[in-house]
Amino acid sequence: MDARTIPIAPLLPAAAANTPRVKDAAFEYLTTRKDELIGWARKFSLFPYPFVTACCAMEFMAVSASPYDTDRFGAALPRFSPRQADLLMVVGTVTHKQAPVLLKVWEQMCEPKWVMAFGVCASSGGFYQNYAALQGIDKIIPVDVYVPGCPPRPEMVIDGIMQLQDKIARSSHPVVTDTF
Amino acid sequence: MAAARDLETLQRELVPVAGAATVSHGCFVFALAPGELAPTARRLRDEFGFDVLLDVTAVDWPGDALRFEVVHHFYSTAHKVRVRLKTRVAADEPVVDSLGALYGSAAFMERECHDMYGIGFRGNFDLRPILLYEGFVGHPLRKDYPKQREQPLVPYRD
Amino acid sequence: MDTLTSFPNPVRSIFEATRDDSVIVNIGPSHPATHGTVQIIAELDGERVLRTDVHCGYLHRGFEKECEDHTWHNLIPYVDRLNYVSALVNDFAYCDAVEQLMGVEITPRCRYLRTLLSEYSRVVDHLTCVAAGLMEMGAMTAFLYLVMVRDFMYEHLAALTGARVTYSYGRIGGLARDLPDGWLVRLEEILVQYEEFVGRVHALVDRNRIFIDRLRDVGTITTADALSLGCTGPILRSTGVPRDLRKDTPYLAYAELDFDIPVGIKGDNYDRYFVRMREMDESVYMIRQLAQMLPEGPINVDDRRCTFPEKTLVYSQIESLINHFKLVMDGPSVPPGEIYCAHEAPNGELGFYLVSTGGGTPYKVHVRSPSFVHMGAASRMLDGGQLADIVPTFGSINMIGGECDR
Numbered sequence: 233m234d235a236r237t238i239p240i241a242p243l244l245p246a247a248a249a250n251t252p253r254v255k256d257a258a259f260e261y262l263t264t265r266k267d268e269l270i271g272w273a274r275k276f277s278l279f280p281y282p283f284v285t286a287c288c289a290m291e292f293m294a295v296s297a298s299p300y301d302t303d304r305f306g307a308a309l310p311r312f313s314p315r316q317a318d319l320l321m322v323v324g325t326v327t328h329k330q331a332p333v334l335l336k337v338w339e340q341m342c343e344p345k346w347v348m349a350f351g352v353c354a355s356s357g358g359f360y361q362n363y364a365a366l367q368g369i370d371k372i373i374p375v376d377v378y379v380p381g382c383p384p385r386p387e388m389v390i391d392g393i394m395q396l397q398d399k400i401a402r403s404s405h406p407v408v409t410d411t412f
Numbered sequence: 413m414a415a416a417r418d419l420e421t422l423q424r425e426l427v428p429v430a431g432a433a434t435v436s437h438g439c440f441v442f443a444l445a446p447g448e449l450a451p452t453a454r455r456l457r458d459e460f461g462f463d464v465l466l467d468v469t470a471v472d473w474p475g476d477a478l479r480f481e482v483v484h485h486f487y488s489t490a491h492k493v494r495v496r497l498k499t500r501v502a503a504d505e506p507v508v509d510s511l512g513a514l515y516g517s518a519a520f521m522e523r524e525c526h527d528m529y530g531i532g533f534r535g536n537f538d539l540r541p542i543l544l545y546e547g548f549v550g551h552p553l554r555k556d557y558p559k560q561r562e563q564p565l566v567p568y569r570d
Numbered sequence: 571m572d573t574l575t576s577f578p579n580p581v582r583s584i585f586e587a588t589r590d591d592s593v594i595v596n597i598g599p600s601h602p603a604t605h606g607t608v609q610i611i612a613e614l615d616g617e618r619v620l621r622t623d624v625h626c627g628y629l630h631r632g633f634e635k636e637c638e639d640h641t642w643h644n645l646i647p648y649v650d651r652l653n654y655v656s657a658l659v660n661d662f663a664y665c666d667a668v669e670q671l672m673g674v675e676i677t678p679r680c681r682y683l684r685t686l687l688s689e690y691s692r693v694v695d696h697l698t699c700v701a702a703g704l705m706e707m708g709a710m711t712a713f714l715y716l717v718m719v720r721d722f723m724y725e726h727l728a729a730l731t732g733a734r735v736t737y738s739y740g741r742i743g744g745l746a747r748d749l750p751d752g753w754l755v756r757l758e759e760i761l762v763q764y765e766e767f768v769g770r771v772h773a774l775v776d777r778n779r780i781f782i783d784r785l786r787d788v789g790t791i792t793t794a795d796a797l798s799l800g801c802t803g804p805i806l807r808s809t810g811v812p813r814d815l816r817k818d819t820p821y822l823a824y825a826e827l828d829f830d831i832p833v834g835i836k837g838d839n840y841d842r843y844f845v846r847m848r849e850m851d852e853s854v855y856m857i858r859q860l861a862q863m864l865p866e867g868p869i870n871v872d873d874r875r876c877t878f879p880e881k882t883l884v885y886s887q888i889e890s891l892i893n894h895f896k897l898v899m900d901g902p903s904v905p906p907g908e909i910y911c912a913h914e915a916p917n918g919e920l921g922f923y924l925v926s927t928g929g930g931t932p933y934k935v936h937v938r939s940p941s942f943v944h945m946g947a948a949s950r951m952l953d954g955g956q957l958a959d960i961v962p963t964f965g966s967i968n969m970i971g972g973e974c975d976r
Binding site for chain 1: 544545552557559560561562563564565566568569
Binding site: 465 | 579584625627630632634638671795798799813908910923938942975
């Protein structure tokens with residue numbers, strides 16, 4: 233998908249998560265089962281990095297607390313270090329001044345990583361069509377799930393998280409080599 | 413009432429300096445020459461008790477010879493009344509005096525005014541961009557800056 | 571191997587390290603405790619902060635420029651998103667400014683309802699500020715309690731306005747719609763819940779040794795400094811000065827209400843926390859008074875310059891059709907002039923400076939935002955403290971990015 237990956241370690245070749253399943257006749261059964269297991273584990277232990285900027289933060293706080301609660305998805309603990317997080321939730325408007333910061337944080341995250349554009353400003357710039365706002369974060373980083381809304385209701389955010397979980401469950405998770 | 417009498421004094425004493433005093437929706441408005449801005453602000457603070465500088469902003473009138481109108485708002489916590497000082501400067505030398513020596517709040521507000529309109533403030537040595545970023549060319553709130561001209565810092569992916 | 575992109579730094583620090591043993595540390599702008607998007611470049615001597623350079627502007631979304639392109643009506647959603655924690659106060663302050671400029675007088679029911687909703691928004695804002703501030707010091711329980719009450723209020727306001735956070739409910743000349751049935755009954759239920767939960771938070775925090783040690787005498791500011799630096803609102807009141815626009819220059823229905831102005835004693839973080847808690851109690855008291863005082867009558871003033879005509883008339887009478895068309899396409903026609911109108915927002919004095927040259931679109935809409943001015947005062951409160959004190963001090967200033975950077 234995106235070429236900007238950071239090599240993990242000299243021992244393992246470069247891993248590319250979120251790639252579509254590669255048909256490999258010999259290990260197909262093993263690969264599928266392995267992917268399902270790892271997908272299940274990863275989708276229920278998301279560590280969000282809430283890259284919070286603006287009004288959507290209010291709904292982010294609401295969705296983390298009761299009665300909406302992201303803890304049900306295993307995504308309760310926000311990790312404020314990009315090295316420890318795997319879900320970058322970009323919450324709110326990203327301006328051109330903030331864009332380098334967003335890019336730096338995304339690049340510092342290790343594979344596998346996913347990006348949720350929380351709110352319409354992160355998805356497409358919202359109604360700030362002017363010199364200051366970045367018209368959608370997908371202009372600078374790849375996005376996995378878009379949750380529109382100004383701000384989105386917590387139910388929409390939960391729907392977005394569940395769709396992301398389906399995506400994680402469906403995708404292949406090469407952990408040993410870049411195909412297995 | 414003491415407050416009203418002080419305000420009459422205010423109006424009477426500042427009018428010869430200001431030249432015109434109007435009341436706009438509960439706020440005294442004085443139009444001044446740029447050189448009189450700092451002395452008048454000092455008098456407002458010391459003699460009349462206007463202890464809070466609320467706001468520094470500018471209005472761009474591109475058709476006029478004196479293009480920018482720099483507007484200061486002051487508030488007196490004792491008299492509970494506001495004053496607006498307006499100054500006109502030309503486009504080729506949009507500089508007024510800074511009120512940083514009188515009010516601490518002037519620092520950030522003058523930075524913003526400089527960022528948005530390009531107004532210079534004599535005496536404020538920190539006019540770095542505050543709302544915009546290093547490398548932004550132009551002053552967006554001027555009427556000749558197109559609203560949608562973006563200056564991205566990060567190159568877009570394709 | 572190094573595939574990190576390099577790009578120019580959006581800000582420039584104003585100082586270099588002044589001593590051999592001091593370290594310059596960058597805090598933010600993506601940081602859990604800087605409430606969104608503020609960058610603090612601090613020079614540290616061990617754990618002690620020598621001086622700070624506060625950089626805001628990471629959420630500058632071009633509000634003023636955007637407003638010049640929209641009609642007076644259409645920019646109400648932008649106004650909402652200034653102080654997005656208490657969005658209704660922004661709506662009403664802006665609509666009040668335009669109404670004064672137009673010479674429109676709102677109906678009594680609208681006046682009382684706007685006052686009630688302003689106080690409701692104040693409670694929501696202070697709940698959020700206190701909850702976030704306490705959570706940043708580790709009191710997760712208090713955060714969850716207060717956010718639960720806040721969630722009840724959000725759902726309640728969604729029943730009235732259609733949205734939970736940013737409502738766009740104010741209209742020039744009135745409000746978008748009247749109260750639904752049962753809204754006031756639910757209001758009383760929520761206020762009872764509020765009292766219970768806030769009582770629990772008081773029990774957890776007020777006399778807690780840890781919080782007193784962390785908040786007392788930390789982030790102190792004197793009255794003279796606060797006034798000179800333009801602080802208003804809870805920051806000024808925490809220094810002991812009972813200045814509040816609701817009492818000093820009453821607007822809406824505040825002159826008819828009975829309420830007190832809580833003040834602090836030292837101007838430190840503990841005082842700001844307590845001033846906010848007491849202000850919430852005063853707001854709840856005011857809401858209860860207003861719920862009793864609410865008169866019957868129309869919500870919108872019957873003035874065709876700003877109020878949309880009834881839909882049945884729009885579809886049957888040509889004059890109403892033209893009126894509606896003009897209001898939508900051109901916007902309400904505001905006579906030439908300028909106005910500075912300020913309301914007491916939860917953060918302090920929120921002022922709108924509007925310049926009109928006639929017509930339906932504004933020439934200039936400027937917001938005097940309390941958060942931006944308080945960012946200028948932040949250095950004074952942060953310098954000389956400890957690194958760990960930056961977090962609660964910054965939380966007690968309640969910088970809201972949308973308002974600070976506009």
